Every structure is written in C-alpha cells, then in structure tokens.
Amino acid sequence: MSLPPRLSQPAYPVLLGGTPEPGHGWVHWPRSSALLREPYDVLALKARLDHDRATREDHADPRLVGRVARSTDAQAQAALSLARTAQPVWARVPLERRLDLVRAFHHLLRDRAEEFVEVLVSEGHPVRVAQWALSAALSLTHPDTVDHARDAMLWEGKQAGRLVRLVRKPDGVVCLSPARNAPVLTAMAAVPTLAAGNALILNAPPAVPLSTAYVFHELVAPLLAEYGAPPGTLSVLCAPARPTLRTWLASPDCDDIFFFGGPSQGAQLTRACLEYGKKPIMELAGNDALVVWRDADLHQAADAAMERYQGSGQLCFAPKFTLVHPAVAEQFTELVRSRALRLRVGPPEDPDIVLTPVVKRSQCQDVLDDAVAKGAELLCGGELVDVTDTPTRRGPFIRPVLLRVRGLPEAATMRAVTEETFFPLMCVIVPDGAPGAAGTEEAIDRELLDALIAFVNANPYGLRNSLWAQDLDVIHRFTDEVTNGGVLKVNDSHIGTLPVLPIIGGTGFSGGVFGEANIPFLRTTRLQGVSIGTGEPGHFDHLAAAGIRQASGPPSTAVRPHERSGAAAHERHAP
Known part of the structure; x- marks a missing residue:
C-alpha cells in the first residue's frame, strides 16, 4: 500500500x-515499514534531514512520506x-x-x-x-x-x-x-x-x-x-x-x-x-475491565478480549483484564489463547496485522515478572521479536502475553491488574466463587456478581468497562450499579464506537476530578440560563411565577407546570 x-x-x-x-526547521517522517526493515539507515536519514545536514539525494529518498514544520x-x-x-x-x-x-x-x-x-x-x-x-x-x-x-x-x-x-x-x-x-x-x-x-x-x-x-x-x-x-x-x-x-x-x-x-x-x-x-x-489513562458471565456468547466475548492486542495494547480504552465466571473460565481462556497464538507481527501495510512496535518493552517484562511471582500462570507470549517474528533481544515487538490469575484477592496485588499496562498483555481473572456463599447456584451467582461489580468499581481508573451476558437481571445490575467509567458496553465490541455514544472521557485516573464521558461539544462550553420577559404584568410576583396560588388576593394567572401541554413543556428550537 x-x-x-x-x-x-x-x-x-x-x-x-x-x-x-515557515517554521524553525522540519520534522521528517519516514515510512514506518522502511523503519522496521532498515532501522539504523532510516533513523540516520531522518537525523540528517531533521538537523539540516542532508544531501539532495536524502531529500528525494522514497522512504520519506512527508514533513511538518517545527513551530x-x-x-x-x-x-x-x-x-x-x-x-x-x-x-x-x-x-x-x-x-x-x-x-x-x-x-x-x-x-x-x-x-x-x-x-x-x-x-x-x-x-x-x-x-x-x-x-x-x-x-x-x-x-x-x-x-x-x-x-x-x-x-x-x-x-x-x-x-x-x-x-x-x-x-x-x-x-x-x-x-x-x-x-x-x-x-x-x-x-x-x-x-x-x-x-x-x-x-x-x-x-x-x-x-x-x-x-x-x-x-x-x-x-x-x-x-x-x-x-x-x-x-x-x-x-x-x-x-x-x-x-x-x-x-x-x-x-x-x-x-x-x-x-x-x-x-x-x-x-x-x-x-x-x-x-x-x-x-489520561485506561485500565478497562471486561466481564464474562456464565451465559455469555464465548466466541464473541473472546473476540472482544482480543481487542486488547490492537496496536499491541497501546490504546487507552482497550480491555486490560477480563473477569470470567468460573463455570466458563476454561473454555473462554482457551479461546483467547488459541487466538493470541495466531497473531503475528509484520509491516503495517499487511491487512492481517494488528501488532505494532512496543514503546514500553522493559516495563512489560517487569509487570510480567511481578504477576508470575505472585501466582499468575503464563499461558503464552512475552518474547521480543523483530518484524520477521525472529526472537531478538533488540526486537521492537512483543508476542502477545496471556496470563491467568485465580482469585480476586490475588489479582488485586498484581501490577498487571492494578495499573494501566501499555503493551500486549491480557490478564484473565477467575474468581474463586463467592466467599461464604452457600445454597443454590442462584444465590452463589448473586454473591459472585456482587463481588465482580465491587471489583470493577474499586478500579482507580475509569475509562470503559464491558459485559458479556444474556441474563437481563445481570445486565441491568451491571449498567445500574457500575459507576466506574465514562462508557459501559454490553454484548458489544469493547473498543467499538457509535454515533452519539461518547468515545473518550472517564472517571478517576482516566479523567481526573472533573472526569466524565466526554462529548467535546459540551465539555468545551458552559451552561447559561436565560429568561426573557414579554412585558406582561406580574413578572415580579415570584410565587405566581413558580405556579403557587397565594392565600389571599386575586388568583395567580400563571399556568402550573403540570397543566401545560406536552408540546409547550418540551418545545425545542433549532437556531
């Protein structure tokens, strides 16, 4: 391409x-695939161009795709x-x-x-x-x-x-x-x-x-x-x-x-x-949860979990960890593992590629070591490779990492779960049932759902969270009780976007103290109320304006709010 x-x-x-x-010099941009194939030559070319030491041949190099002036x-x-x-x-x-x-x-x-x-x-x-x-x-x-x-x-x-x-x-x-x-x-x-x-x-x-x-x-x-x-x-x-x-x-x-x-x-x-x-x-940042309930469409849920690896996990609102009902954990985990093993690296022009070079490679290894030391099971991935998928310590790519953690308390101690991880690492968390639960499957599931919602809401980040389930009670509880996050998705692509639905915005570490779902039309404006009198008498009769009839004197001519027609009460005007 x-x-x-x-x-x-x-x-x-x-x-x-x-x-x-004109600006003060230029930032030159080489084609990314050329940089992956010939990193040292292309970086040297870019350095000569950016620092005004280039030859005429350098300026005509076909590996360049453009330049932007420095302001x-x-x-x-x-x-x-x-x-x-x-x-x-x-x-x-x-x-x-x-x-x-x-x-x-x-x-x-x-x-x-x-x-x-x-x-x-x-x-x-x-x-x-x-x-x-x-x-x-x-x-x-x-x-x-x-x-x-x-x-x-x-x-x-x-x-x-x-x-x-x-x-x-x-x-x-x-x-x-x-x-x-x-x-x-x-x-x-x-x-x-x-x-x-x-x-x-x-x-x-x-x-x-x-x-x-x-x-x-x-x-x-x-x-x-x-x-x-x-x-x-x-x-x-x-x-x-x-x-x-x-x-x-x-x-x-x-x-x-x-x-x-x-x-x-x-x-x-x-x-x-x-x-x-x-x-x-x-x-700011995201550490999104994906929840998979016992009645979920597991194949679609696994596809949503695989969105973790888009751009090698370097997207703020990709799912970072998955909470899976114990009844379907083995099947779901194997679906994700088999898909992760099929992912490969390559140049960005390849339409089958979703992995990109990883900026924080050393941090990925630190987080992986921390998780394994605390009991996580490494199911696949973690090797550094070059663009041809050849292992090398200097490789810019990381093969997709999949971890399995058993127990919510254990997961809460791991950096792979508690921090934003900006690399291709997915953590599948399998709760140990609901502590103290006894009796019917329904009662156990109720307590388990309580625990999962509490875990999601305790996350200090809050960009997106998503759920895969068919039970309407579970769906309603999730959408009603999960307060964490600017966007909640149910039975849908975690990173997918829709008209009207906000794309960015969140709570906690994701949006700061003023964080919420971000509609830029609204976030960069402020609300003002305007009242324009028509010159009719009684505009200083505040009780009447509020629709309250006074105990003495002539009855108010104000129309009570509940007596107005629906059309008048909901009138809209487009300028």
Whole structure:
C-alpha cells in the first residue's frame, strides 16, 4: 500500500491563524515499514534531514512520506493572540451553520477515507487499526452525533409568560495537546470543539505529527474558511509539549487546556490550570475491565478480549483484564489463547496485522515478572521479536502475553491488574466463587456478581468497562450499579464506537476530578440560563411565577407546570 501521488512527501508549514508560515526547521517522517526493515539507515536519514545536514539525494529518498514544520515560541504566542480576536466573531456565526461544518467534515472524511487510512499506515498504524480510527472519527462527527449536540446545546420553552432558554456558550480559546500514541484520533476532538464556537490551537506532537497535520491542513482548515470562520480561529503548531503547555498556562488568551497524557502529569497540569484560571479537560489513562458471565456468547466475548492486542495494547480504552465466571473460565481462556497464538507481527501495510512496535518493552517484562511471582500462570507470549517474528533481544515487538490469575484477592496485588499496562498483555481473572456463599447456584451467582461489580468499581481508573451476558437481571445490575467509567458496553465490541455514544472521557485516573464521558461539544462550553420577559404584568410576583396560588388576593394567572401541554413543556428550537 502506498500513498497517492498527490500526498507524496507533503510539506506542512506552521498554520498560524489559518495562514501557512515557515517554521524553525522540519520534522521528517519516514515510512514506518522502511523503519522496521532498515532501522539504523532510516533513523540516520531522518537525523540528517531533521538537523539540516542532508544531501539532495536524502531529500528525494522514497522512504520519506512527508514533513511538518517545527513551530516557535513566538508563533505559539501569536496563535493565542489571533485566537482571542477571532473567537467572538466565530461564535456569532449561527450554531446551525457551525454544526453544518461538522456534517461537511464527516462527508469529506468519508470521501477521503482511503487516503486517510493510507496516511495513518505510513505513520505506523496497521491497516486494521487505521480503519478502526477512521470509524471512530466518523462516529464522532456523524450527523446523529451533531443532532444530539444541537439538542443539548440549546433548549427553549415558555414559563409563566417568559421565554426561558438554556444555552451552552463557548468557553473561548481552547488549546489541545493530543496523545502521542493516537495523535490524529485524539486531535479529532478539535472538530466539535470548533463547532461549539471556540477558537482552537492544536499542537501536533513532534514524535508523530504527520497524520494530524494532514487532517487539519487538508480537511479542517479549508472547511473553516468555507463556513465563515475568521483568520485566527485555528492554528496548528508542532512543538514539544512541556514548553507549549507552559506558554498556554501563562497566557491570558487561553481558556481551556484539553490534554491527553498520563495520570500523574494530568494531575499536575490540573493543579496548574486551577492556579492559572484555566479549565482543565483531562483525558489520561485506561485500565478497562471486561466481564464474562456464565451465559455469555464465548466466541464473541473472546473476540472482544482480543481487542486488547490492537496496536499491541497501546490504546487507552482497550480491555486490560477480563473477569470470567468460573463455570466458563476454561473454555473462554482457551479461546483467547488459541487466538493470541495466531497473531503475528509484520509491516503495517499487511491487512492481517494488528501488532505494532512496543514503546514500553522493559516495563512489560517487569509487570510480567511481578504477576508470575505472585501466582499468575503464563499461558503464552512475552518474547521480543523483530518484524520477521525472529526472537531478538533488540526486537521492537512483543508476542502477545496471556496470563491467568485465580482469585480476586490475588489479582488485586498484581501490577498487571492494578495499573494501566501499555503493551500486549491480557490478564484473565477467575474468581474463586463467592466467599461464604452457600445454597443454590442462584444465590452463589448473586454473591459472585456482587463481588465482580465491587471489583470493577474499586478500579482507580475509569475509562470503559464491558459485559458479556444474556441474563437481563445481570445486565441491568451491571449498567445500574457500575459507576466506574465514562462508557459501559454490553454484548458489544469493547473498543467499538457509535454515533452519539461518547468515545473518550472517564472517571478517576482516566479523567481526573472533573472526569466524565466526554462529548467535546459540551465539555468545551458552559451552561447559561436565560429568561426573557414579554412585558406582561406580574413578572415580579415570584410565587405566581413558580405556579403557587397565594392565600389571599386575586388568583395567580400563571399556568402550573403540570397543566401545560406536552408540546409547550418540551418545545425545542433549532437556531
């Protein structure tokens, strides 16, 4: 698979307020498959290009797929000033017009889907992972998602002779720092953020900038101009995250910091945001649970568990551990093990590949050793291999790891279960029944379900959790009582996305103290209530306005809430 000629070695400058500007040097991106086959030669080529020591032949090397300009601190400062000026002008564009921009982006992305996937593959995402990222981006911008946002952002009705409006107003200037492991997908939160009426500054991570630059230079920026956004509404930088975050914190022209990263860094940044008067929107880490009940469709549940290995487990909301009913544990575990053994490594262009090079290889071995020392059984995997699946101590890949742990108390002591593990390691946990339970199978299962729900809710992380079961009582208890997580999935792909359903957001270490399911339209706006009097008498009769008849005097002319027609009580208005 190769990039279309039009995208051959594109050069993306700094986008400053919608205007291309030269930066301070370039970040060059080699084709990932070439880097895997010839790591030393390709890294040397990249170093010569990035440090301006390259020959003419280096610049023409077919292993290169593009370059992105490095932005300067002065450009970061200028982007903030331009955004502050542009934002109120952009916010005055009618909401429906701004929402149309998201609809147009959705259709444009569908039209250029093959091109989008190929850019991600050249950046190192396997084809299947890139296609999943495409589906998530399309869900985020789907017309049904936009319709839900419109209803959530504006409500109008009449109360006691007044027009009452509940409206969400944009926060102002939002600065977004995407995740390095999934830069373009996390950067996609910028599209609904812009449609909500905010100006946006996006910092493409220099470690992996190409796909983010592609989407916002080629797709988003032209649409903004077409839909009437003033210059300054969007800037795209490419600079190290830490100094850029410091610039945003210190600037009076930054209102929100939308950050993807680790829990400890997110906690520090949250404190700094509050100190500097910024709104923190934190998307941090995941340690998701997948629960398999005795009546689950085990083959589909095993497929969901295998999503752990997408991108070698380097996705925040992949399932990290599975809690399996003892009655089906052996069969389920064997299904997962047999599938894991069939996974192989290879270049990202191969459509059967889901594994990628692992960044935290040494940490994987540490976590694996810790689990085995505490009683976990290693069922397969853990070897370092190269792109040809040949074992080598310097191999960038790890063969998929599957562990089995017997007992919830034992599992709670293992790093493989209690920490976010960013590598291809799945832990299957088999409870020892319900301690103290006696009597019927139904009574034992009831206590076991209590224990599993308590285990899920005790997880300090809270991104996604999922369940496989047929018993409606079990399903209702899971969806009613599991409070941990921004998204719950039942009998469905754990990492799959849907229109309207939030893609990101969570509780605890996953989203910080303000964490919840993240709909960017809502997270980057604030609710305002508006009451508009019509000039009718009685507007200062507060009891009457509340629908309360006073003990003396003339009866109130206010219509009691329960007496209004359903149509009036639920009136909606689309601007």
